[in-house]
Amino acid sequence: MKSAVVTPADVSKAANFDVRTSSFFKHHDQLPSPEEVRSRARAQYLACTHWGWKTRDVSKVYNARPAPAVFEDMSLFVKWESSVKITEGQTLYVIRNSCGDSVPVPEMYGWRIDGDETFLYMEAISGKTMEDAWPEMKEDNRLRICSELRTILYNLRQLKQSPIDKFIALFLESQSETGPFTSVRDFHDWFVLQYKCRMPNSEIILEPYRKDFPDDSEIVFTHGDLHRSNIILSSSTPPRVAALIDWEQSGWLPAYWEDCKAHWTSTYLSKWPVKYLPLILDQHESTREAWNYYTDPVGC
Template identity: 25%
Template structure:
């Protein structure tokens, strides 16, 4: 197949809608590329995908990312990656295959966490705002020069929280974690597999440079149909963050949704 060029006109014949939700639609084209388009598309995803590709992780190659001021939408054109959604095939997998998938994820995370933090900013890979996927919406802030200032963004609580609870929770926040390359949304529906191998890790719009515990605590926050999935956390993550997970679960009760 010839390598698609960013400015090539795309034939709209044989278009397949792969995913559609409010503010985002993903279409596959006959040249084996996909286009994500909508108001919810975050163009910072391109920088994260470029970094992940340089690390030889299973991610799609990006050909073009642009915004359209006329309608307020943005789009990213990238390779199509074959595979089945892990959430749908997980129940039919043997215990051995599940363990192998978890080991592959662990290797991906180990590779990501080994990358030096060079831009000195907590936020997206392009040096733009941090993005936190919460219960009902996405929160943005920064970028931040250090973890202490990031904590003020993360520790965003409702005004009605009692002062003793606010004080108790704030005392648990550290500001000395390593800052590492993080995905931000390690959900089963973002993982593609084929023949027992991970073929694609998708949806990097929440990725960037974050405290080392970030992917771990967010893993438990993301919805999943398979109840046993989160019990595999210690096999997936190179390091557990029990203390950070505990106070994050407490913060969730009072955090702005």
């Protein structure tokens, strides 16, 4: 795909927003209310029919981290809870509108904020996670999927910031928002500082790996959690990438970030980081040790 400049002005900042041009509103007048979503999610959870139930610890007590709600008759998936941010919905909206099918993501239908909880209404994607499908996949299909993912991520990198307004920003588990930073150097200085601030005597902590962060790194749009559980494959033969999901950690980040994070979340998977990740992502081996060193205190 061709490069596309995206800016914060390309998406609504409203707390409650309907994507009236989406396919959902061609067949339905309105989205289910937050209360209807809570009720559906609770019923599916207790019946062990909610999305992802096979990989969750399921009990008969509805826990504090609610499972998503699925409305199959509407092809609707609702991700919701207090930690969900509308920025993830805004991201999906922008990617879909800017990249089309070249970066497959769930179509965004809208979002709501109700109390301290955010509700993201999106397309329900059929298929299996790559994590579930991988053990039974033939090698030629594995290689085909890796090639497809590399093309998808290349297309994602065609999203560009305005040349007069470049910045770094992301969301982390440990804090609601990080940035924006106007330079890669400023971001790296902040990243290192988070480690120092958590030490008993931050004034004497050395910075052994700061020099390994490339301050001239390109800023690119990054998924931020390219784990196999966040890649949905179709049930077709051969399988295809149906969608990349869970964009809550996405943002404008240094070019090495995607590779370092993908390796960090897959170290226990023997062949995956060694054989297959290099087929998908440009490798940044010289930065990984530094990234790993400073990551834990930040909660990436």
